Amino acid sequence: xxxxxxxxxxxDPGLMTVRAAELVARADVxxxxxxxxxxxxxxxxxxxxxxxxxxxxxxxxxxxxxxxxLIVAHGRAGKEVVRLKGGDPFVFGRGGxxxxxxxxxxxxxxxxxxxxxxxxxxxxxGVPVTHRELASGVAFVTGHExxxxxxxxxxxxxxxxxxxxxxxxxxxRALPRIAGQLIAGGREAAxxxxxx
Amino acid sequence: xxxxxxxxxxxDPGLMTVRAAELVARADVxxxxxxxxxxxxxxxxxxxxxxxxxxxxxxxxxxxxxxxxLIVAHGRAGKEVVRLKGGDPFVFGRGGxxxxxxxxxxxxxxxxxxxxxxxxxxxxxGVPVTHRELASGVAFVTGHExxxxxxxxxxxxxxxxxxxxxxxxxxxRALPRIAGQLIAGGREAAxxxxxx
Numbered sequence: 001x002x003x004x005x006x007x008x009x010x011x012d013p014g015l016m017t018v019r020a021a022e023l024v025a026r027a028d029v030x031x032x033x034x035x036x037x038x039x040x041x042x043x044x045x046x047x048x049x050x051x052x053x054x055x056x057x058x059x060x061x062x063x064x065x066x067x068x069x070l071i072v073a074h075g076r077a078g079k080e081v082v083r084l085k086g087g088d089p090f091v092f093g094r095g096g097x098x099x100x101x102x103x104x105x106x107x108x109x110x111x112x113x114x115x116x117x118x119x120x121x122x123x124x125x126g127v128p129v130t131h132r133e134l135a136s137g138v139a140f141v142t143g144h145e146x147x148x149x150x151x152x153x154x155x156x157x158x159x160x161x162x163x164x165x166x167x168x169x170x171x172x173r174a175l176p177r178i179a180g181q182l183i184a185g186g187r188e189a190a191x192x193x194x195x196x
Numbered sequence: 197x198x199x200x201x202x203x204x205x206x207x208d209p210g211l212m213t214v215r216a217a218e219l220v221a222r223a224d225v226x227x228x229x230x231x232x233x234x235x236x237x238x239x240x241x242x243x244x245x246x247x248x249x250x251x252x253x254x255x256x257x258x259x260x261x262x263x264x265x266l267i268v269a270h271g272r273a274g275k276e277v278v279r280l281k282g283g284d285p286f287v288f289g290r291g292g293x294x295x296x297x298x299x300x301x302x303x304x305x306x307x308x309x310x311x312x313x314x315x316x317x318x319x320x321x322g323v324p325v326t327h328r329e330l331a332s333g334v335a336f337v338t339g340h341e342x343x344x345x346x347x348x349x350x351x352x353x354x355x356x357x358x359x360x361x362x363x364x365x366x367x368x369r370a371l372p373r374i375a376g377q378l379i380a381g382g383r384e385a386a387x388x389x390x391x392x
Contacts, residue, residue, distance in 0.1 A: 096327040133343060163351045
């Protein structure tokens, strides 16, 4: 195996998995995101190459195409590559795209799931996302829509009708619009909300 | 802190969190479920009390009320209690009920999230549950409805309209009904499905 797409969890160092810690300790190259836990790289080898590829709204950032290029280049070189991502690689993490890039380049890869913030952040705030008799399901939705998509890209009435808890990622800036669209779509205005 | 409600993840020992492993190593009492990873208790203290409280469909099992009673009894005695649960405590784990029981009894408790199978099982099968342009959200729903609920308890047209991936937990037995209700509710019959 050369490339591991690894979820580092929601930010608490204790919520990294045992496997993530093992892979960090073994890697030749670690391509890491902004939202990994503090000290997540402390266990890396002294001679490992650590490359920051994080994205932050508004600032300079490495384009996804360049991240993909680095994954492929190091993978082709036979290096043990860890692509360390906040949360889970496949939940709003663009891990699917990075997996495709590896598959297309013929580079062996594996995905190591991580705890996603949509489960952990409510839990730390005391909110179970499912609960018998109250919420028989939970949906994770991105509150940050693609800038070139029209505002109506999400089916708000369908989301409003979802029979359970709704968790929006990256939704703080869009909060008034999300709440307005859900209520317009039929969601009970009195339903409790937590912003974590 | 006396009681920790701890998610042990989806079954792969490497997907336990660092914190879960630390708490198992420190506990006086571990109340553990059926679906924890193999060897998850290997790190427990030799003098720790290990109590199986697992549930299995069709067989004898400990009622939830008895599990709650054990949590409270050991918590009141000031023991370091780990309630070790498969997946995440708050995603179809009845962790919310156990948290309430602790709160009502005045016992300090904390929740330690785990990786839920609805993220990990598709990932191990190569399926990203979200993907740019294809699935801008993911919903986790229980396929195992409460036996005394009418068959229509779930709002199938709302689920069918959900704009993203649908993941059903405990849905194997109900598979024909789930597929039928979703298609009747308007979901595209040609949509790809994975049974993991």
